[in-house]
Amino acid sequence: MKKSNKQRRAEIKARRLERAAAASAAHLREKDVRLPQPDFGSALGCEPADRIVLGQYNNTYGVLPRFYEPRPFTCRDCGAEEVWTAKQQKWWYEVVHGHIDSRAVRCLACRRARRERLRNAPPGASLLREQTDRLRALGDAKPTASAVAEIEAALESKWWSLRVVAIQTMARWGGEANLAKLHELMAARPEGGRRYFAWERVAADAARSALLNRERWP
Structure with missing residues (x-):
């Protein structure tokens, strides 16, 4: 019985798929084989x-x-x-x-x-880590005047990691002023150009993440 062109194309396609599957399996087997290493003595x-x-x-x-x-x-x-x-x-x-x-x-x-x-390093040897831990601890308590001053100083630090922790602490505190500041940081996010890798982008992303995670904190 003579086959139609459609049947021939289907058979050709099936054979191609079988060959591709066989080649893929052979490649995987070859990849898994651990070649014997020479004995260098x-x-x-x-x-x-x-x-x-x-x-x-x-x-x-x-x-x-x-x-x-x-x-x-x-x-x-x-x-x-x-x-x-x-x-x-x-x-x-x-x-x-x-x-x-x-x-x-x-x-x-x-x-x-x-x-x-x-x-046995003395206190202060890891000053940046100690400052980071202190800023995080401030978020566990209600904000005081001195705590707010520390956060404001951290936002001006040369260490971006301290600034990010300060932003996270502001989100944990909440309050109209803090949340408004975080939204301002988000609004100032650069979208491209040379300023894409500037602090403004990092601050905006940190503020957005902190706001999204507020419900996780008591």
């Missing part, structure tokens, strides 16, 4: 790299390594000559998921000393 101190794991946690234009080799470096704190071993690199990149472009810069002793210094 323990004498060289090298370790094979799992490029599948590296590809999951690294967005880079560079080529992922096939193996790790010892990397000599100079400690930036004490100046000691050290070696970042291949096993340490494998742990850093594939277990901790450090970025493939990161490198060791301190020896073990200096890393431990630095962690200890940060752990």
Whole structure:
């Protein structure tokens, strides 16, 4: 029985879809296959790299390594000559998921000393974080004259993060004056041009987000 042109086109389309599905499945199988890594030998101190794991946690234009080799470096704190071993690199990149472009810069002793210094840092060492925490705490209480003065000073800070927290605190306080100020910030949002990345855009977005989230706060 002679087939119509419509039937032929349908059969051709079906065969094309089958070939495309088969090619896609083959590509996925090939992608999932873990290619055997060459054995560089323990004498060289090298370790094979799992490029599948590296590809999951690294967005880079560079080529992922096939193996790790010892990397000599100079400690930036004490100046000691050290070696970042291949096993340490494998742990850093594939277990901790450090970025493939990161490198060791301190020896073990200096890393431990630095962690200890940060752990025992005196008050004021993280001044920006302390100021941020204080501004957030102001939002948990009713506004006072001194609290309002702190918020106004924060809005003039050189740190945009403090300004954003001040805007959030104003939204938590509420009140006609504060809400009007937030709406003014939203209205001043630039839509394009060179001012798109200016503080006015950041302030407008922060005010809008703070107003939308007001119902979450008691």
